[in-house]
Amino acid sequence: MQRVFSGVQPTGIAHLGNYLGAFRNWVALQASHECIYCVVDLHAITENWQTGGTLAQQTREMAAMLLACGIDAQKHILFAQSSVRAHAQLAWIFNCVARIGWLNRMTQFKDKAGKNRENASSGLYVYPNLMAADILAYHATGVPVGEDQRQHLELANDIAQKFNHDCGTEFFPRIEPLIMGPAPRVMSLRDGTKKMSKSDASDQSRINLTDDPDTIALKIRRAKTDPEPLPSEARGLEHRPEARNLVGIYAALESVDHAAVLREHGGKGFGTFKDTLAALLIDKLRPIAAEARRLLDDPSSVDAVLRDGAQRAAAIADPIVAEAERLVGFLRP
Ligand code: TYM
Numbered sequence: 001m002q003r004v005f006s007g008v009q010p011t012g013i014a015h016l017g018n019y020l021g022a023f024r025n026w027v028a029l030q031a032s033h034e035c036i037y038c039v040v041d042l043h044a045i046t047e048n049w050q051t052g053g054t055l056a057q058q059t060r061e062m063a064a065m066l067l068a069c070g071i072d073a074q075k076h077i078l079f080a081q082s083s084v085r086a087h088a089q090l091a092w093i094f095n096c097v098a099r100i101g102w103l104n105r106m107t108q109f110k111d112k113a114g115k116n117r118e119n120a121s122s123g124l125y126v127y128p129n130l131m132a133a134d135i136l137a138y139h140a141t142g143v144p145v146g147e148d149q150r151q152h153l154e155l156a157n158d159i160a161q162k163f164n165h166d167c168g169t170e171f172f173p174r175i176e177p178l179i180m181g182p183a184p185r186v187m188s189l190r191d192g193t194k195k196m197s198k199s200d201a202s203d204q205s206r207i208n209l210t211d212d213p214d215t216i217a218l219k220i221r222r223a224k225t226d227p228e229p230l231p232s233e234a235r236g237l238e239h240r241p242e243a244r245n246l247v248g249i250y251a252a253l254e255s256v257d258h259a260a261v262l263r264e265h266g267g268k269g270f271g272t273f274k275d276t277l278a279a280l281l282i283d284k285l286r287p288i289a290a291e292a293r294r295l296l297d298d299p300s301s302v303d304a305v306l307r308d309g310a311q312r313a314a315a316i317a318d319p320i321v322a323e324a325e326r327l328v329g330f331l332r333p
Pocket residue numbers: 005006007008009010017018019020021022023040043130131132134135143144145146147148149183184185186187195196197
């Protein structure tokens with residue numbers, strides 16, 4: 001059975017992009033794969049974070065949201081990254097394998113560091129090395145992510161290959177990005193050329209998984225569109241990023257493709273389509289938000305899930321990372 005690994009940063013409330021690009025697929029893969037899912041709190045501190053318990057609470061809330069979406073933490077594994085030491089240990093080795101030239105090509109670092117590059121943390125720069133360690137510490141070969149993570153996964157393969165070459169082994173497997181479904185890149189509701197993101201200043205740009213029905217309906221009604229009605233074929237969505245985005249969201253929620261949505265809704269104006277889309281979103285998201293709230297009524301139960309997950313994760317990762325250390329040649333007196 002193929003082992004899959006994926007992670008999400010606890011840097012804010014999960015949004016529809018996380019859900020359609022990642023979480024839904026994580027849930028689906030549980031039927032056929034051995035799944036390890038992680039709230040990546042070590043990654044979360046690469047950018048400004050608030051001390052004083054906020055990170056711990058955000059980690060707990062993200063874990064509750066994943067459980068509410070349908071992650072089965074008994075059959076599979078859910079844990080917080082910082083509680084399994086193997087991630088940071090392997091990441092250090094990978095810091096010494098990855099070349100600076102490779103990291104310089106990472107578009108996410110350029111986007112996140114922006115103009116203030118000199119002031120970015122060195123952790124943000126080596127972020128992809130830690131991501132490679134997350135996956136390879138488990139010898140996972142499938143990685144379900146949204147489209148925005150593709151470049152990081154290519155780098156992880158480069159790191160694995162160089163490690164294997166330098167150590168003269170085939171120790172780390174090749175990993176395969178699992179980029180699934182009709183919405184691998186959900187765009188901002190305010191600008192169809194920008195991805196939906198937790199860090200966008202405008203809350204109107206995204207649907208948070210905790211938004212109440214009125215907020216969802218309002219955000220969809222206000223979503224940017226163009227004046228034309230919906231096309232009746234998928235190629236009519238070319239050069240219409242906002243229309244394409246809303247159709248993609250609808251298609252993902254209904255588990256169909258763009259063409260099927262347009263067969264049903266082609267020719268309609270956006271007013272009608274947005275009403276149907278908002279109703280569908282509310283229908284799908286309301287039970288998830290309610291379940292996350294219910295789980296957080298008893299925070300210790302979420303913490304217990306994470307504690308158990310960390311133990312089971314460490315039992316897989318520790319021997320793999322110990323072997324990587326042996327291959328590097330550390331003295332183990
Ligand atoms: P993060 O926390 O930004 O996002 C978590 C997952 O959600 C997907 N996603 C999207 N998919 C479609 N449309 C969007 N607008 C959108 N926004 C986010 C992301 O692609 C991701 O799958 N670096 C990762 C976390 C990570 C990781 C890993 C992932 C750390 N280690 C190891 C896989 C394997 C990140 O910041 O995801």
